[in-house]
Amino acid sequence: MGRPRTPLLDRERITTTALQLVDESGDFSVPQIARRLGVQTGSVYHHVDGRDGIVELLRERVASAIETATLDLEPWDTAVEAWARSYRAAFAAHPRAIPLLMTSPVRAPRVLDQYERAVTRLLDAGFEPAGIMALITALENLVLGSALDLAAPETMWELPDRAATPHLAAALAAAGGHRADRAFEVGLAALMKHARTLSGIHGSLRPPNFPVPPVT
């Protein structure tokens, strides 16, 4: 499978069609894409590196909505936090793509470059290399779990009998609106606080929410 030399427009049309199918049904097939574009299935394969290649085009498309400039913010924890928020927003626009993209390996160069930038920020902030991917993945688990949650109803618990679950009813009544956003804020605050304690340089000497100059 060589690198296909085709006009960008064709791959973009294939990507757009695949994303429409995923948004509608959570999956796509190459024959479905061909049918929507009014071409033979073989013609689609002529433009992309098979089904896996289309998954990577989808990944690049969805991830292109992540504001990667967030990763240049100072200090490092402001950068990582802003990146996580933008990451969540990008995937919340395509919740049905999340399981597909989460369960296939990342190969798209532009997406790998984004990980490179995030890892670099954490290395520069003094994190142990051995723990960086676990921290990024924990953040992604929260981000993508929350992006799926954004596709859920605001009223997520429907109590047929409030007397059967009185404490749940009280907690729901007290919770207020923006259910998914509030939960994400709790999770993100927890992860960022933990991350600050893991950072070798800023470390636990730093009081919460007290900005320190970036290490360059």
Place this chain on the structure above:
Amino acid sequence: MGRPRTPLLDRERITTTALQLVDESGDFSVPQIARRLGVQTGSVYHHVDGRDGIVELLRERVASAIETATLDLEPWDTAVEAWARSYRAAFAAHPRAIPLLMTSPVRAPRVLDQYERAVTRLLDAGFEPAGIMALITALENLVLGSALDLAAPETMWELPDRAATPHLAAALAAAGGHRADRAFEVGLAALMKHARTLSGIHGSLRPPNFPVPPVT
């Protein structure tokens, strides 16, 4: 739509078939279930409260693997942490059910009862009622994001050119095995640490990992 009065066995067979379909394709339809069971579609509807009713049967089935006895452990944070681990294991067995169950409201009585028990533990531990659902949902976002991640390959980043992303390559080389488990441990430690500071009674006076007697 009245409560169907049917033998338990029939609803169990419908649930088992729906779960097989979801495990295979991420979704189900009532006609598909009927076809697999060799009955008319109308016969399936005779046994359940429509498609939504089947979703709740699926929720009960998947959640039945969660060890609810974890919620009785002492102290409260040991209970919540053990519940989160068991919750993740239960859903990791059916990753394709996660988007379906996360995006439809919870109505199943046995599942609502599990939330009631979790909320009660947190109330007893001194949490503000207004923050409890956000904390539980943040935990669920992490748990279900991580359960999806468990369905992903161990090698999640495939670098075609290590020189293009040297820091990512180094972080991956340093990370060791059990990628998804390590990330979950980081996220769970972060959320539990944060939860301890939110707990009004144990609060920030308590050093990490130092057990305190339960409040009863």
